[in-house]
């Protein structure tokens with residue numbers, strides 16, 4: 131049976147049931163959606179749970195599937211559409227041109243000594259060269275690790291140390307809302323801080339800001355590209371389970387984890403998701419407003435749409451500049467059929483004149499997909515009615531690489547339900563488990579969203595360089611059961627729709643950016659005035675959540691006056707800006723003389739958070755000193 135034939139005859143529930151009952155048969159069929167240089171033998175090896183290996187012995191390549199295989203039929207069709215409203219540039223690369231640029235970049239990387247299996251760290255703004263660099267790595271079998279351009283030196287250094295790259299690819303600067311953000315000084319500090327020293331740094335000079343070059347280490351891309359204009363770099367055929375990339379993400383501890391992904395499983399999972407979930411067809415245009423520094427950028431700016439033979443629109447800019455119609459003007463201009471964004475972007479637009487939604491011809495657009503944070507009902511309704519298009523929420527994680535919950539209109543036109551990201555996608559054996567007992571909870575009962583292994587193709591293989599951390603972190607939280615924890619609370623209604631109720635751990639979600647409160651606490655604690663601190667996520671009408679910090683000073687008299695408090699708050703925010711990046715900056719820093727803790731010394735973050743959100747702080751029987759909570763209450767002016 132050809133790939134996908136199963137879909138025609140079945141409902142989403144049947145499709146899902148088969149994907150679990152006959153994993154190997156199901157995924158063997160999906161594997162026909164991509165090109166294999168050498169066919170795989172076994173479909174799945176899960177003999178060492180919770181590790182799963184997919185399509186064993188098969189040889190393929192992500193870059194081949196994203197670019198080369200479309201050359202025959204689509205050489206002159208658009209592949210990468212780059213739009214920057216920051217620099218007022220627009221450029222369309224056909225598949226033929228993309229192929230050339232990727233080979234040039236690959237040749238430059240090779241000339242700098244990059245070999246198969248080497249790591250290349252990409253710290254770049256949303257420019258075409260960032261996509262070329264990712265695809266070039268995939269082509270030559272190097273492992274890319276993209277670090278979000280909004281992260282600063284400290285975050286960057288810890289990622290450099292973990293990945294030990296031979297090469298860093300960067301640019302002079304990014305630009306946000308008209309403000310140039312220099313990258314090179316941050317990178318230079320990071321390279322000073324890092325113990326691991328990459329041999330080379332490849333710099334794309336956009337001409338936005340001058341930068342220093344370290345002789346022998348730093349190379350300009352433009353002259354090297356000139357030298358390799360006619361480069362012909364064949365793809366490396368990689369075994370399906372070789373590593374394609376690592377992408378760092380935050381969790382409970384202060385050290386980010388390198389989510390490691392394979393080659394074949396990822397390609398198959400993305401191809402299947404483009405067909406069944408996003409319903410995108412070759413020759414059409416896909417537009418995701420995300421950033422290549424996040425998982426959505428990996429799966430649904432670069433690899434997914436290109437694997438499907440679609441043009442992908444890569445956008446550097448905000449939803450509001452030059453005016454709040456910019457996203458829709460791009461949909462009209464490039465005949466976008468599938469669009470992907472985050473609820474925060476829509477909430478930003480919601481503050482503008484709604485007529486911006488109807489000024490352009492959106493007839494090409496079939497659906498707007500939203501993910502990354504909870505989609506509140508008013509926002510979903512506003513954008514759905516304003517555009518007159520289906521809005522499809524989807525829930526997933528950096529770890530999974532593609533949606534866990536959604537509706538799959540390529541299989542069945544299941545209706546969406548406001549407030550719910552939908553139902554389990556094929557391949558995920560999803561359960562809701564009681565936090566303490568590990569038992570499955572009933573309909574309408576809250577539980578931890580968990581996945582029974584093996585994780586489907588495309589999901590993380592392990593934590594980079596640390597199998598034990600993979601098992602410990604993700605598979606050891608539900609007592610007595612080897613199941614993957616998403617660290618999200620969920621609930622299921624009688625019709626099988628899931629609802630996500632927030633995190634079970636200390637991860638917060640600011641404007642769709644996933645941040646660990648521990649990282650922010652560590653950064654604040656590095657300030658010499660700070661004795662200890664606690665950071666919590668507080669509900670925010672625009673960003674979903676914002677970070678709020680409570681700081682105990684070594685010398686409380688330093689915060690005696692309003693002026694002193696304000697000055698110190700500014701200093702602490704600047705510390706986070708410099709170390710982690712503005713994305714992690716707390717929106718408020720409150721000074722207290724004591725943090726609410728249990729008698730065993732655990733900070734009562736959930737109670738602090740509750741007070742910040744004017745909710746009941748919950749069970750306080752174990753609190754060491756109730757006056758600490760009183761201080762929090764006063765600081766935030768709570769009346770609970």
Ligand code: PRX
Pocket residue numbers: 379425426500501502503504505523524525526527528529551616617618630632633639642643644
């Ligand atoms: O808490 C969930 C929330 O974002 C987390 C994953 O974030 P990240 O690793 O950055 O991956 C984003 C991929 C889209 C989840 O554990 N989250 C993501 N999507 C949703 C969501 N919460 C509610 N609804 C969603 N649709």
